């Protein structure tokens with residue numbers, strides 16, 4: 001039996017535990033307790049936790065832990081994580097001091113802002129300015145203490161994130177909506193908005209908090225994306241020097257402003273069959289991104305297993321990948337050499353056409369192609385951030401129901417030894433776009449670029465990177481795209 005965590009993902013102390021367990025990579029089973037329906041008071045839950053609070057943990061021994069910080073301390077010890085919760089007695093006592101301060105002083109003060117500015121409006125009541133005015137002097141005293149500490153180090157207890165950061169950060173996880181006056185506390189502000197909010201464990205668990213308590217945080221962004229004009233001369237790209245290269249109709253000659261909707265609140269509704277894209281958790285064991293040569297040997301087999309499990313395909317062939325890292329931001333799309341290393345593609349396109357996909361199967365598996373093509377075949381890209389969350393140039397997907405076949409045009413790719421085909425798209429006001437801001441390296445976007453079935457399933461999903469800085473001074477997008485063929 002595995003540890004069971006009873007929690008409501010949106011509350012402060014539950015977010016604290018879920019972010020901390022993710023950071024510690026501690027395995028657990030999640031049991032939902034709806035805080036706003038007061039399920040923590042149900043006898044089914046109070047038989048474990050008589051305090052009638054969430055979170056609480058039921059360990060495999062049957063023992064129960066009812067304090068969020070105690071759950072994290074226990075998990076850190078189980079994982080023997082000396083960085084997140086050091087064994088050194090002094091360092092540990094210092095972290096414990098911050099954990100106790102958080103419970104006794106910091107959380108109660110921030111909780112008042114949370115109740116006034118978030119919980120009351122959600123329940124249809126008005127915030128009471130007198131309550132905030134009464135709390136403000138204490139809050140400022142506490143914020144100053146924390147700000148001074150964060151002037152010394154990147155994180156509360158040094159250069160690495162520890163349980164102290166997870167616990168202290170959780171009290172202000174909705175700082176904008178809590179209307180916390182962070183402005184004068186520059187170190188505190190830097191720590192929460194950059195260092196903590198760039199931590200993948202924090203970011204991935206924060207989404208459920210935002211969804212429940214700060215729905216306004218999700219929204220739409222406007223961005224210009226590069227469509228292609230429908231001209232008599234079809235669009236082409238040459239990947240080598242050729243006399244015609246200068247005379248072609250280049251794709252991407254029709255930039256248009258579009259609205260792109262944050263897909264996180266409805267992430268579970270997207271499926272490969274219905275939408276042609278979906279987001280899944282995928283913690284690859286391989287993470288040696290600086291040694292590209294290792295990707296095929298070590299990561300491809302993980303991807304094959306993962307796709308068999310998620311799509312039900314009998315066989316999966318990984319045939320190519322593209323890594324986009326800092327080192328190749330300035331590489332042009334038509335760079336002939338090292339085509340596996342490129343900058344994000346700022347062009348609305350789909351990687352295969354109804355002709356080029358089967359052709360690719362024949363090129364890759366000539367002896368088996370007839371048999372394989374007699375059954376269902378899909379091309380699926382596995383797209384994932386590497387190293388850190390995406391802070392700029394996210395990937396946007398075009399909803400299939402809003403992009404009929406008439407909007408797709410063939411783009412001819414001229415290579416020295418062969419011709420290829422992509423689809424590019426002409427603009428339409430009906431297009432509906434989605435993206436997944438701040439997606440983490442432990443998640444993947446599965447993107448279908450071809451399906452042989454023509455029974456109404458999504459077949460071709462157009463997509464593009466677009467300019468949208470998520471964070472101040474964003475880190476360059478570093479991502480990996482693995483191209484696969486799934487055989488059913």
Ligand SMILES: N[C@@H](CCC(=O)N[C@@H](CS)C(=O)NCC(=O)O)C(=O)O
Nearest residue numbers: 011012013052053054055066067068
């Ligand atoms: N000391 C507990 C406090 C937990 C706590 O206050 N939980 C809140 C949600 S964040 C709760 O369940 N309150 C019970 C209630 O309001 O009925 C811990 O840190 O785990």
